[in-house]
Every structure is written in structure tokens, then in C-alpha cells.
Amino acid sequence: MAQKKCSSCGKWNDKSSLTCGSCGELLDIRKKEQARLKKLGKLPVQQEESALFEIKPEYPIWRKIILSILRPIYVLFMIIAGFFVWLAAWVSA
Ligand SMILES: [Zn+2]
Numbered sequence: 211m212a213q214k215k216c217s218s219c220g221k222w223n224d225k226s227s228l229t230c231g232s233c234g235e236l237l238d239i240r241k242k243e244q245a246r247l248k249k250l251g252k253l254p255v256q257q258e259e260s261a262l263f264e265i266k267p268e269y270p271i272w273r274k275i276i277l278s279i280l281r282p283i284y285v286l287f288m289i290i291a292g293f294f295v296w297l298a299a300w301v302s303a
Pocket residue numbers: 216217218219220221230231232233234235
């Protein structure tokens with residue numbers, strides 16, 4: 211049976227278990243690293259493009275207005291671009 215060794219206390223746990231049955235340490239290294247980064251507040255930003263058009267409350271009013279105008283255009287552009295990609299794939303098939 212496949213087992214994972216706890217990096218914290220050395221106890222063997224079932225491969226499907228996420229945390230150590232003995233000390234509660236996360237067994238998945240990738241998840242452990244994510245949890246560590248999250249704790250430090252350094253979790254990598256996953257959606258860079260949406261953050262670009264994010265309207266933050268500390269923004270000055272002119273920036274909020276520009277963003278509120280640009281955001282629907284950007285979303286619409288992405289939909290059209292996605293449609294053309296789909297169309298190109300459909301035509302070539
Ligand atoms: Zn453990």
C-alpha cells in the first residue's frame with residue numbers, strides 16, 4: 211500500500227490523507243508550500259489580468275471612472291477574441 215511519510219514527525223500515513231494522523235502536518239508538499247506562502251502573504255497572484263482592471267476603493271475617482279469604462283470593453287474584447295479562436299478551430303476542423 212502506498213504511504214507517505216510525515217516530514218514533521220516521521221509517522222507513515224495513507225497516501226490519500228492530506229494531513230498527518232499523528233501531528234496534523236500537511237503531507238502534500240505542494241499544498242504545504244502554498245499554505246506557507248499564504249501565511250506569509252506571498253501567495254502568487256493567479257489572475258493577473260483581472261487584477262489589472264480591479265477597482266480598489268483607495269483609487270482616485272478619475273481612475274475608478276476610467277476602469278469602469280474600460281472593464282466592459284476589455285471583457286467584451288476577450289469574448290470576441292475567444293469567439294474567433296473557437297471559430298478558427300471550428301473552420302479548420
Ligand atoms: Zn506528523
